[in-house]
Amino acid sequence: MKAYVGTPTSRVDGRAKVTGAAKYAGEFPADGLLHGFVVESTIPRGRIARLDASDALQVKGVVDVLTHAHRPPLADNDDAWKDEVAPEKGSPFRPLYDDRIRFNGQPIALVVADDWETAKFAATRVRVEYDREAFATDLESEHGKAGKVDRPHKPRGDAAAALAGAAVRHQADYVLPTEHHNPMELYATTVVRDGSGRLTVHDKTQGVQNVHKYLCGVFNKRPDDLRVVSPYVGGAFGSGLRPQYQVVLAVLAALELKRSVRVVLTRQQMYGLGYRPMTIERVALGAKPDGTLDAVTHEATAVTSRYEDFSRNDTGWAEQLYKSPNSLFSHKLVDLDVSTPCDMRAPGAASGVCALECAMDELAVALKLDPIELRLKCYSDRDQSEDLPYTSKQLRECYARGAEAFGWSRRNPAPRSMRNGKELVGWGMATGVWEALQMPVAVRIVLTSNGHAEVSCAASDIGTGTYTIVAQVAADALGLPIENIDVKLADSTLPQAPVEGGSWMAASAAHAVLGAAEDIRQELARLAKAIPASPLGGVDAPDVILVDGAIAKAGDKARAVSIADAMRHGKLERIEKQKLNHFAEDRSHARNTHSAVFAEVKVDEELGVIRVTRVVSAVAAGRILNTKTGRSQIMGGVVWGIGMALHEETVMDHRFGRIMNANIAEYHIPVNADVHDIDVIFVDEPDDRINQLGVKGIGEIGIVGVPAAIANAVYHATGKRIRRFPITLDKLLD
Amino acid sequence: MADAANQIPDRIPINLVVNGVRHTLDLVPWTTLLDALRDHLELTGTKKGCDHGQCGACTVLIDGRRVNSCLTLAVMKDGAEITTIEGLAKDLTLHPLQQAFIDHDAFQCGYCTPGQICSAAGLLAEGRARDADEIRELMSGNLCRCGAYPNIVAAIQQAMGRP
Numbered sequence: 001m002k003a004y005v006g007t008p009t010s011r012v013d014g015r016a017k018v019t020g021a022a023k024y025a026g027e028f029p030a031d032g033l034l035h036g037f038v039v040e041s042t043i044p045r046g047r048i049a050r051l052d053a054s055d056a057l058q059v060k061g062v063v064d065v066l067t068h069a070h071r072p073p074l075a076d077n078d079d080a081w082k083d084e085v086a087p088e089k090g091s092p093f094r095p096l097y098d099d100r101i102r103f104n105g106q107p108i109a110l111v112v113a114d115d116w117e118t119a120k121f122a123a124t125r126v127r128v129e130y131d132r133e134a135f136a137t138d139l140e141s142e143h144g145k146a147g148k149v150d151r152p153h154k155p156r157g158d159a160a161a162a163l164a165g166a167a168v169r170h171q172a173d174y175v176l177p178t179e180h181h182n183p184m185e186l187y188a189t190t191v192v193r194d195g196s197g198r199l200t201v202h203d204k205t206q207g208v209q210n211v212h213k214y215l216c217g218v219f220n221k222r223p224d225d226l227r228v229v230s231p232y233v234g235g236a237f238g239s240g241l242r243p244q245y246q247v248v249l250a251v252l253a254a255l256e257l258k259r260s261v262r263v264v265l266t267r268q269q270m271y272g273l274g275y276r277p278m279t280i281e282r283v284a285l286g287a288k289p290d291g292t293l294d295a296v297t298h299e300a301t302a303v304t305s306r307y308e309d310f311s312r313n314d315t316g317w318a319e320q321l322y323k324s325p326n327s328l329f330s331h332k333l334v335d336l337d338v339s340t341p342c343d344m345r346a347p348g349a350a351s352g353v354c355a356l357e358c359a360m361d362e363l364a365v366a367l368k369l370d371p372i373e374l375r376l377k378c379y380s381d382r383d384q385s386e387d388l389p390y391t392s393k394q395l396r397e398c399y400a401r402g403a404e405a406f407g408w409s410r411r412n413p414a415p416r417s418m419r420n421g422k423e424l425v426g427w428g429m430a431t432g433v434w435e436a437l438q439m440p441v442a443v444r445i446v447l448t449s450n451g452h453a454e455v456s457c458a459a460s461d462i463g464t465g466t467y468t469i470v471a472q473v474a475a476d477a478l479g480l481p482i483e484n485i486d487v488k489l490a491d492s493t494l495p496q497a498p499v500e501g502g503s504w505m506a507a508s509a510a511h512a513v514l515g516a517a518e519d520i521r522q523e524l525a526r527l528a529k530a531i532p533a534s535p536l537g538g539v540d541a542p543d544v545i546l547v548d549g550a551i552a553k554a555g556d557k558a559r560a561v562s563i564a565d566a567m568r569h570g571k572l573e574r575i576e577k578q579k580l581n582h583f584a585e586d587r588s589h590a591r592n593t594h595s596a597v598f599a600e601v602k603v604d605e606e607l608g609v610i611r612v613t614r615v616v617s618a619v620a621a622g623r624i625l626n627t628k629t630g631r632s633q634i635m636g637g638v639v640w641g642i643g644m645a646l647h648e649e650t651v652m653d654h655r656f657g658r659i660m661n662a663n664i665a666e667y668h669i670p671v672n673a674d675v676h677d678i679d680v681i682f683v684d685e686p687d688d689r690i691n692q693l694g695v696k697g698i699g700e701i702g703i704v705g706v707p708a709a710i711a712n713a714v715y716h717a718t719g720k721r722i723r724r725f726p727i728t729l730d731k732l733l734d
Numbered sequence: 735m736a737d738a739a740n741q742i743p744d745r746i747p748i749n750l751v752v753n754g755v756r757h758t759l760d761l762v763p764w765t766t767l768l769d770a771l772r773d774h775l776e777l778t779g780t781k782k783g784c785d786h787g788q789c790g791a792c793t794v795l796i797d798g799r800r801v802n803s804c805l806t807l808a809v810m811k812d813g814a815e816i817t818t819i820e821g822l823a824k825d826l827t828l829h830p831l832q833q834a835f836i837d838h839d840a841f842q843c844g845y846c847t848p849g850q851i852c853s854a855a856g857l858l859a860e861g862r863a864r865d866a867d868e869i870r871e872l873m874s875g876n877l878c879r880c881g882a883y884p885n886i887v888a889a890i891q892q893a894m895g896r897p
Contacts, residue, residue, distance in 0.1 A: 010836050010837065010839065011836065011839065013844070014835075014836040014841075015828070015836065016844075017841055017844030017847050018819075018828065018832040018833075018835050018836055018841070018844075018847055018848075018851060019779070019819065019820065019822075019823055019828070019832065020777075020778070020779015020780070020818065020819035020820045020848045021779070022844050023778060024778075024781075024845065026782075027772070027778035029776060055737060055739070055740050056740075058737060058740040059740045059741075059742065060741070060742050061742065115773065116769065116773060117762060117764055117765055117769065118742060121742065121764075122740075125739070125740055181879075182879055183843070183845070183879055184781070184783045184789065184791055184843065184845040184846045184877065184878070184879050184880075185781070185783070185843070185845040186782060186783065186784075232843075232844065233843060234781070234843045234844065234845025235842075235843040235845060235879050235880055236843075237879070264782075266785065267783070267784040267785065267786065267788075462843060463841075463842030463843030463844065463880050464842070465842070628839050629839060629842075631839075632839045632842060632880075632882060632885060633842075635881060635882070635884060635885070636842060636880045636881035636882065637881070638881070639881025639883065640881060663784065663786060663788060664783075664784055664788045664789055664877065665786070665788040669877060669879060670881070670883070671874040671875075671877060671883075672869075672870045672871075672873045672874045672876070672878075672883045672886065672887070673870045673871050673874040675870070675881070675883040675884060676870075676884075677884070678884055
């Protein structure tokens with residue numbers, strides 16, 4: 001039997017997704033289901049002076065209008081509202097808690113009706129008056145009020161002096177705009193209430209147990225009072241790491257009305273959720289004439305809300321990646337009258353590495369060095385911030401393989417030197433880096449005597465392929481065909497899992513499967529050896545393997561007992577094993593994934609239209625569990641990078657503190673015609689130190705570096721360096 | 735006495751033939767075809783991604799043509815033949831596009847997928863797309879936030895039987 005791990009196995013949930021059978025949070029039916037529609041604030045700061053729902057309540061079919069003044073009890077302390085990924089500092093937002101308006105688009109009422117159209121109509125009949133207060137929403141005008149984030153950076157040497165004395169210097173600000181995740185599925189919750197009042201909460205989330213604990217705290221419920229499930233998630237990209245407000249509103253209405261309730265946000269309302277914060281990244285590099293770095297400084301200044309301090313690691317990548325004897329890093333936040341930002345695909349790195357890698361390109365131009373050569377001059381086999389070796393780091397190989405596949409050696413380094421008809425052609429490259437994280441996860445395996453196994457875990461699959469890799473790892477470990485593996489995920493009653501994020505789920509879930517499967521193997525070995533005249537008699541338990549639906553001697557598959565026989569003799573119909581996997585703490589090595597990204601752009605010289613015609617992404621991320629879904633993950637990350645470079649920007653009208661493009665026609669994301677050839681190369685990176693399978697995770701690394709590679713290609717094509725993203729044609733024509 | 739501005743319009747009876755099955759519905763005229771399918775017929779395979787005709791997740795085939803069902807009022811389609819993602823497979827055999835989407839991993843989260851597949855079925859019927867560039871252009875009304883576009887193009891090419 002072939003192994004499944006490492007192969008291009010098709011998604012095990014594929015059939016459900018192509019037939020429409022896969023049910024998402026807002027699609028679960030319930031008897032007597034009520035529908036809630038959110039009324040949002042239209043000012044960014046102040047108080048609700050008067051909220052008049054009398055007209056809405058007159059609409060036939062409206063059941064209730066919940067507001068801060070009319071609702072069941074909600075927890076009155078921050079601890080209850082803090083979910084497992086809430087920022088450490090601050091007070092989480094509490095929907096319908098009081099009359100305070102903290103951001104534009106804040107939910108202030110929930111109209112509940114017999115059907116969705118009625119609720120939506122009645123919501124237009126709710127009248128609100130405000131006491132307005134002065135507000136600020138513009139990072140650039142409030143830049144001077146930035147406060148420093150307390151984060152342990154390790155300055156090296158004297159960066160200011162080294163910069164001042166450097167032979168070649170480059171310093172610039174790179175401005176990354178606010179971006180919204182815009183998963184295709186609208187945020188939704190369906191709360192199904194059974195006869196005893198127990199709630200099943202179908203929620204769009206990346207972590208059912210996080211939401212479960214949060215709801216128990218917010219509503220003062222016991223764990224058994226509710227269950228959170230989320231078998232399919234229509235994209236999230238970080239927006240579903242924290243519980244979103246619609247889940248609170250749906251449960252609130254279900255408790256108040258003692259009915260099943262669904263709340264679905266509109267696309268526009270989703271712009272009141274989290275987002276990638278606008279950030280001004282100031283990078284300064286000083287180098288010797290040969291290209292070795294003397295100094296690196298990186299200062300990030302980002303948006304946060306007035307009620308929570310959200311920040312991620314923007315500057316640590318410069319600190320870690322390149323050799324430089326002198327360095328200084330800092331991160332600052334500006335409090336504004338907006339909702340709290342949140343994680344969005346490769347949070348921190350997508351923005352910080354974009355700035356760093358654009359700056360490296362500018363330095364390479366100043367030094368008249370090839371951009372790859374500059375990076376090799378500064379290359380380090382050790383994590384520069386912690387001075388540690390890596391468990392593995394094949395970034396050199398990424399540069400080499402990527403460059404070869406792209407044809408980099410044919411690049412004429414002079415800007416505007418390459419052309420195809422009336423289009424200028426540009427080639428750019430950048431480095432990508434992310435962490436290889438792993439978390440405790442538990443898995444339960446139930447093996448039945450017919451050779452089928454159910455593998456279950458509370459982890460989510462947000463499109464990342466968790467169902468499929470769990471099935472692959474289980475099939476290999478249990479020696480069963482993948483068709484015999486049934487994977488159950490995303491139910492808060494299943495074994496422990498953290499939120500699905502940070503690229504940690506593949507390694508974490510896979511090793512939990514291995515742990516539970518090992519217990520199954522030991523049990524089967526014991527049963528098989530206990531059979532009278534067992535062919536495995538005298539074989540030590542460690543030499544017993546599971547293969548082809550049987551229990552066999554390693555290296556001698558003729559000596560085997562079928563699973564069915566072993567369990568029949570042991571008088572067992574099923575074997576159930578649950579195991580919590582902890583990874584051994586090891587601070588002796590750094591764990592990272594890396595990539596080298598190469599991009600080709602073609603720019604219409606007269607119109608400024610930019611097309612990304614080719615991208616090569618060479619990724620070193622340990623062992624790839626599934627080369628088919630893994631390639632798709634990286635490809636998706638590249639598409640996100642194209643969006644970040646050229647399209648995506650949430651535009652705020654600061655006179656009103658209100659988003660002007662809260663939809664997906666005017667908030668541009670890449671469409672099919674924007675995406676051309678994407679070549680994904682997985683560089684071989686054996687790693688027997690990081691974990692048993694050598695797995696690192698690939699959800700984030702695909703985007704990191706892509707915006708910079710494209711920006712650098714645009715410079716190479718046009719000779720124009722655009723440091724304010726996205727790079728739209730108006731900026732090229734200026 | 736309720737204010738007239740707070741009144742719901744009267745319901746209108748209509749017939750829809752969805753995936754070969756005839757349904758009679760009493761709908762308020764502002765009900766979109768998308769909401770009629772999802773909320774009134776429990777055919778939730780057709781997805782709502784924006785409700786504004788911006789994303790294509792709600793694409794269905796009406797009398798064989800691909801249409802954004804969120805921009806179509808159900809009462810306008812009285813008597814129409816509608817095919818949704820639930821109606822593409824014949825018994826247990828997947829439609830060639832459905833199989834091609836699995837083969838080429840042309841989706842991740844799966845939420846835009848029913849709309850992509852219905853749109854691709856409409857595209858094939860139109861016969862306008864001859865190569866990858868034309869597929870890309872003519873499928874650009876269907877957004878995919880997971881970024882599966884190159885795989886979607888490859889899947890459609892497989893179903894078209896040409897590279």
